Amino acid sequence: xxxxxxxxxxxxxxxxxxxxxxxxxxxxxxxxxxxxxxxxxxxxxxxxxxxxxxxxxxxxxxxxxxxxxxxxxxxxxxxxxxxxxxxxxxxxxxxxxxxxxxxxxxxxxxxxxxxxxxxxxxxxxxxxxxxxxxxxxxxxxxxxxxxxxxxxxxxxxxxxxxxxxxxxxxxxxxxxxxxxxxxxxxxxxxxxxxxxxxxxxxxxxxxxxxxxxx
Amino acid sequence: xxxxxxxxxxxxxxxxxxxxxxxxxxxxxxxxxxxxxxxxxxxxxxxxxxxxxxxxxxxxxxxxxxxxxxxxxxxxxxxxxxxxxxxxxxxxxxxxxxxxxxxxxxxxxxxxxxxxxxxxxxxxxxxxxxxxxxxxxxxxxxxxxxxxxxxxxxxxxxxxxxxxxxxxxxxxxxxxxxxxxxxxxxxxxxxxxxxxxxxxxxxxxxxxxxxxxxxxxxxxxxxxxxxxxxxxxxxxxxxxxxxxxxxxxxxxxxxxxxxxxxxxxxxxxxxxxxxxxxxxxxxxxxxxxxxxxxxxxxxxxxxxxxxxxxxxxxxxxxxxxxxxxxxxxxxxxxxxxxxxxxxxxxxxxxxxxxxxxxxxxxxxxxxxxxxxxxxxxxxxxxxxxxxxxxxxxxx
Numbered sequence: 001x002x003x004x005x006x007x008x009x010x011x012x013x014x015x016x017x018x019x020x021x022x023x024x025x026x027x028x029x030x031x032x033x034x035x036x037x038x039x040x041x042x043x044x045x046x047x048x049x050x051x052x053x054x055x056x057x058x059x060x061x062x063x064x065x066x067x068x069x070x071x072x073x074x075x076x077x078x079x080x081x082x083x084x085x086x087x088x089x090x091x092x093x094x095x096x097x098x099x100x101x102x103x104x105x106x107x108x109x110x111x112x113x114x115x116x117x118x119x120x121x122x123x124x125x126x127x128x129x130x131x132x133x134x135x136x137x138x139x140x141x142x143x144x145x146x147x148x149x150x151x152x153x154x155x156x157x158x159x160x161x162x163x164x165x166x167x168x169x170x171x172x173x174x175x176x177x178x179x180x181x182x183x184x185x186x187x188x189x190x191x192x193x194x195x196x197x198x199x200x201x202x203x204x205x206x207x208x209x210x211x212x213x214x
Numbered sequence: 215x216x217x218x219x220x221x222x223x224x225x226x227x228x229x230x231x232x233x234x235x236x237x238x239x240x241x242x243x244x245x246x247x248x249x250x251x252x253x254x255x256x257x258x259x260x261x262x263x264x265x266x267x268x269x270x271x272x273x274x275x276x277x278x279x280x281x282x283x284x285x286x287x288x289x290x291x292x293x294x295x296x297x298x299x300x301x302x303x304x305x306x307x308x309x310x311x312x313x314x315x316x317x318x319x320x321x322x323x324x325x326x327x328x329x330x331x332x333x334x335x336x337x338x339x340x341x342x343x344x345x346x347x348x349x350x351x352x353x354x355x356x357x358x359x360x361x362x363x364x365x366x367x368x369x370x371x372x373x374x375x376x377x378x379x380x381x382x383x384x385x386x387x388x389x390x391x392x393x394x395x396x397x398x399x400x401x402x403x404x405x406x407x408x409x410x411x412x413x414x415x416x417x418x419x420x421x422x423x424x425x426x427x428x429x430x431x432x433x434x435x436x437x438x439x440x441x442x443x444x445x446x447x448x449x450x451x452x453x454x455x456x457x458x459x460x461x462x463x464x465x466x467x468x469x470x471x472x473x474x475x476x477x478x479x480x481x482x483x484x485x486x487x488x489x490x491x492x493x494x495x496x497x498x499x500x501x502x503x504x505x506x507x508x509x510x511x512x513x514x515x516x517x518x519x520x521x522x523x524x525x526x527x528x529x530x531x532x533x534x535x536x537x538x539x540x541x542x543x544x545x546x547x548x549x550x551x552x553x554x555x556x557x558x559x560x561x562x563x564x565x566x567x568x569x570x571x572x573x574x575x576x577x578x579x580x581x582x583x584x585x586x587x588x589x590x591x592x593x594x595x596x597x598x599x600x601x602x603x604x605x606x607x608x609x
Contacts, residue, residue, distance in 0.1 A: 011427075011430050013430075013434070014430060014434070017434070083429040083430050083433050083459075088497060091497050103433075103459075104429075104430070104433040104437070105432075105433035105436045105437055105452065105455055106437070107437060108437065126492075127492045127494040127532055127534070128492065128493070128494050128495075130494055131493075131494025131495050131496060131534055131535070131536075132494075132495070132496065132497050134494075134496065134536065135495065135496020135497050135498065135536070135537060136496070136497055138496065138536070138537060138538060139496070139497070139498060142539055160534065160536075160545075163494040163532075163534045164494075164532050164534050164545050164547045164595065165492055165530060165532030165547060165549070166547075
């Protein structure tokens, strides 16, 4: 079954280039959108398997669009493809539920591979993102137990190896684990980050009394 | 007490702009208070005149002065609330003095001599307070002097009543003048802070937009590289893309400052590492003293150069920066052939101290530890762990 992809980017040259590259490699590009708001409108109609999402866009940025799309289509997976690597934005999109992150200068083959892995339910999780996520959990720890989920010692270990550029295969060898187990650890880390985000939002809502009418 | 004068540090244009609209808005509460005082004082004067009008030498003139006072109250109230030119307060004071001294012709000299009230009563304080709001403390004191002088000129008696009036006027004038100066200053500071922030935000937005566009093109060149057939151009574009991306992501570095000036280690690493290195950093800046940052960068450069020398410049190079409560950790890893076990010990035994001990020694000087993990075919990894704050005297 071919993977249904939606490409969201405000630069027309990129949008069309990425769509063409993916199409030529046998993926089914079902829609494109030029900003986050348009993406959130179009996505429910075309129900893509994977959304390839830029971060800095007018109207609604990548993080906002990710949250909006996943709200309606929980089974769709979002792969962030960003040029600027603006760290706050990357982390924001991942916290909002994005399943992976790739720098725009990645080769076409890397992009296709990343889209296919994302569709297969894997987390496309490079060293830069691993460093950000690791730092984010450390910050939470420093600020003294925000009540959200914490990483296990093994998860931290795996995350550090990813941040040092090691492949899952190599990490598995080093730790004497199966490749599958390493993948699971990585995905758990992402899930915990997204869960922590939800815990934080809920706490914020309670503190602000926004839940008063529920 | 003195209030620091900011006029020397603030550009004139910005002060001017702040002084037109926003200062009036900042002083509006004082003007409102003044208007309320004036109206109440006018009612008191009316009661006073109505009670005494039968005793006046020229009752009709007394009524006329009262009507003029009422009209003037109306005019100044509207004008002050609308932010009229502050020179109006000087006209206000002159007219008030005239109204006060008109008592001389309106009232019976015998009554005045016996200590009877002037026709303006407490209403005359309004003009003094207006000067205080408009001009501040010193002009307010001047206005008090003028006002008290007019009272003395009218009543020709330096009695307890006059001194008491003078004291009350002085206290009120200085207090309101002080409030006015303080409110004006804070309004100006707020205005300046808003302007600075807006300028910075605009600059950021511009920088992001421009850089974003340039990055897109550089990334496109890099991505289309194989089809372009000019490897030199593609390599140059790739390097520029990485360094521009690092610059935007982390901002400027400022490594040239004094040893104790904080430096973002993430930004410094981004600038120091070759473009092919993949750099992983935490989301927030990792600030350490500049001296420590420089020493660490030198060690990281040595480790990276060593990787180049032994594994070649085509091998992967990864650098991870971690920020823990008391320590920072920098890991430098390559995926080259690695070092066979025993080689290092062998080299040390033969008296070749080499790179490894140099790195260990430099990190130890910083009060930290350097751990080497390597195996044949498994690359070389350095883990440098140093305390954030250097111990006193450790150099």
